[in-house]
Amino acid sequence: xxxxxAGSGDPRLLVFCWHNIEGTWRFPLRSGLxxxxxxxxxxxxxxxxxxxxxxxxxxxxxxRLPTRAVALTFDDGYRDHLTLVTPLLSQLGLPATMxxxxxxxxxxxxxxAERLGWAVSRARSPAVRFEGRELDLSDDxxxxxxVSALARQLAPRDRHQRSTAVTHLxxxxxxxxxxxxxxxxxxxxxxxxxxxxxxxxxxxxxxxxPLPTKSAGEQREDLIESRRVLRERLDVPVDLFAYPYGQRSxxxxxxxxxxxxxxxxxxxxxxxxxxxxxxxxxxxxxxxISPAYGVPGLLTxxxxxxxxxxxxxxxx
Numbered sequence: 001x002x003x004x005x006a007g008s009g010d011p012r013l014l015v016f017c018w019h020n021i022e023g024t025w026r027f028p029l030r031s032g033l034x035x036x037x038x039x040x041x042x043x044x045x046x047x048x049x050x051x052x053x054x055x056x057x058x059x060x061x062x063x064r065l066p067t068r069a070v071a072l073t074f075d076d077g078y079r080d081h082l083t084l085v086t087p088l089l090s091q092l093g094l095p096a097t098m099x100x101x102x103x104x105x106x107x108x109x110x111x112x113a114e115r116l117g118w119a120v121s122r123a124r125s126p127a128v129r130f131e132g133r134e135l136d137l138s139d140d141x142x143x144x145x146x147v148s149a150l151a152r153q154l155a156p157r158d159r160h161q162r163s164t165a166v167t168h169l170x171x172x173x174x175x176x177x178x179x180x181x182x183x184x185x186x187x188x189x190x191x192x193x194x195x196x197x198x199x200x201x202x203x204x205x206x207x208x209x210p211l212p213t214k215s216a217g218e219q220r221e222d223l224i225e226s227r228r229v230l231r232e233r234l235d236v237p238v239d240l241f242a243y244p245y246g247q248r249s250x251x252x253x254x255x256x257x258x259x260x261x262x263x264x265x266x267x268x269x270x271x272x273x274x275x276x277x278x279x280x281x282x283x284x285x286x287x288x289i290s291p292a293y294g295v296p297g298l299l300t301x302x303x304x305x306x307x308x309x310x311x312x313x314x315x316x
Contacts, residue, residue, distance in 0.1 A: 011063065013071060014069070014302065015072075017270060017287060017288045021036045021080045022080050022084065025115075025118040025121055028144070033080075035295075038295050039294070040072075042298060051095040052072075052240065053239060056281070056284065059275060060277065062277055070302070071095075071096075073202075073242070074098045075204055076101060076208070077105060077190075077191065077204075078185060079184060082193055082194055086199060095200070097200040099202040099240070102203075102230060102233075107181070109159075111181050112163065119169055120143050121140075121175075123174065125173055128172045130168075157210075157213070158210070158213040162209075195235070202240035203226040203227050203230055203238055212250065215254075223262035223264070224258075224261065239263075241259050241262070241264040242286075251267075251269070270287075
């Protein structure tokens with residue numbers, strides 16, 4: 001399947017994807033809000049920010065998009081999407097799509113990457129051996145490297161295997177304090193406030209786990225249920241889906257078939273490149289970006305039109 005034939009000219013759409021705006025245990029940032037606000041203001045001046053769903057429909061019909069058309073998306077339902085991002089979007093008059101995980105909103109899913117970041121950052125054990133190797137906990141920089149390495153190691157596992165591993169790590173690390181996921185992520189009340197503010201809502205799966213670790217039937221059930229729950233709880237249309245993690249290994253033919261059966265019109269990846277009329281509708285490209293890139297990094301990407309961000313740059 002393709003988005004459609006090109007009309008006159010060369011219509012293109014660049015889709016940006018942010019996650020947390022302020023620093024978190026897993027993804028520490030400095031001056032995140034200030035840098036993010038500058039990125040949005042720069043985009044408003046240098047590009048034309050368009051609603052994602054409408055732009056994809058126009059692209060599929062071969063219609064011209066504005067010069068330097070870009071769409072803004074946000075993944076995972078961090079609490080700062082409501083407290084920081086939404087007010088800025090409203091102030092600047094910019095549309096955006098936010099991909100939410102019903103399991104996180106309900107508190108049924110433990111955000112393992114953030115728990116991992118907390119456990120390593122707050123570890124009291126000076127040295128820990130995990131799955132055959134010694135973890136470097138010597139200083140803050142070493143701990144950040146350790147968290148990134150562990151995240152890459154655990155991400156491909158299914159939810160139960162990963163949960164077991166993170167629990168074991170937490171026991172080994174004996175971190176100080178307690179992990180409070182509700183301080184980082186939205187609940188259903190927050191999600192309803194997003195929807196009421198006019199933000200477009202998309203699904204990011206039911207439990208945010210690698211979908212190819214599931215059977216074809218399980219993938220179909222996940223994508224149907226996540227769309228149904230979001231539509232019913234938020235009373236909004238949900239036509240857009242974003243694959244968890246979003247790299248080539250994170251979806252397969254069964255995943256695409258599940259997205260089609262669930263009724264999504266488009267599915268977004270984190271494969272980096274412009275979207276064109278020939279882009280498959282269930283392989284929409286997005287550039288994962290962070291406030292840490294600043295305005296220069298964002299404008300460089302916009303000027304070149306092709307991004308280099310990969311799972312190794314920002315692993316989600």
